[in-house]
Amino acid sequence: MEFQDYFPIWNKLNTAQQDRIMGSLADRNVKKGTVIYSGSLDCTGLFLVKSGQLRAYILSDQGREITLYRLFDRDMCLFSASCMIHSMQFEMTIEAEKDTELWMIPAETYKSIMEESAPLANYTNELMASRFSEVMWLIEQILWKSLDKRVAEFLLEEAAIEDTSRLKITHEAIANHLGSHREVITRMLRYFQNEGMVKLSRGMITILDENKLEKLKG
């Protein structure tokens, strides 16, 4: 599989634009735990994940973190090229959560093509909207429902009641307990799973990191 197969609108670029990308592309392999971008670093470029996993998070003055979203195979990271879009003024940190292979497109190359290519500019719009939606979802959960805390509390309570870390319970049942919806609970549990707190399998939720859940519960 080549870069062309990973880049979704490759065929909508003209040959000159394709050549500019191919001519400036860099391959990178990063080890798990490497911070590949932080708000204070220069405008690195866009990352396209070939394989592995990246995590985008924000960091408080006190060193607290909150995960904004994750990037998996074929995902593209826009915010590591924040200089590309004038109004993009916020800081986040991007870290390799697994050993990751990726391509890096220099910000200037991408920007110069985006300025002349409606397909690339529209694709970029879609990418940004998609991340924006994830972040909005997160805000709502945290602000209104403290749903993260409530799910954590529920799981810990169940584990204590049943005296096991392997909970046989459906997402539907948790939703009913918490006055929420199955889809919302599933999404929150996946968030927990990505954070290494639980493992999800058919009809089962296994608690992997009780301390982390306790801490989240507050």
Added chain:
Amino acid sequence: MEFQDYFPIWNKLNTAQQDRIMGSLADRNVKKGTVIYSGSLDCTGLFLVKSGQLRAYILSDQGREITLYRLFDRDMCLFSASCMIHSMQFEMTIEAEKDTELWMIPAETYKSIMEESAPLANYTNELMASRFSEVMWLIEQILWKSLDKRVAEFLLEEAAIEDTSRLKITHEAIANHLGSHREVITRMLRYFQNEGMVKLSRGMITILDENKLEKLKG
């Protein structure tokens, strides 16, 4: 002043595109307090503010609100045309905070031009990045910054917008803006009053010591 003067990239559109916009444009006057868009309504279109003030906020199941950002003269509202961008999946409400004159561009018109025009697509990118930055700022305020700073900041901002140190605003309204509760805000304001920063009276908060508020704001 005409629409053309308000629309920043007007000269980068070709005549056919300009004609399509002018042919589908609608003038609207909305009274203070009118909800002009809510997540549950259809894809309304893009609003360009001629004069007045709009507020974008999210609403919880329990009716709590938090202000995401405000739109003033010449600002354009993208999210009232969420159908335009596939990945834009979140709900917000947009309300006229003052009597407002605006233009409405139908979502289909805008979308069809954006698909062929790199300048319009890039402009849209800038707009979205700018709102995204405001929302990210807000998250950070909520997550990391303490409420005293946020209330101070809010009072100073309101005073600047309204150009007065005598703010006609209820504690309830401040709570809604900040995603907090009236009781919490009242307590904080009384603290501010005790510190000589403000004076509270019925339906009114008078700023007495701007410097002290600025200092608290940090």
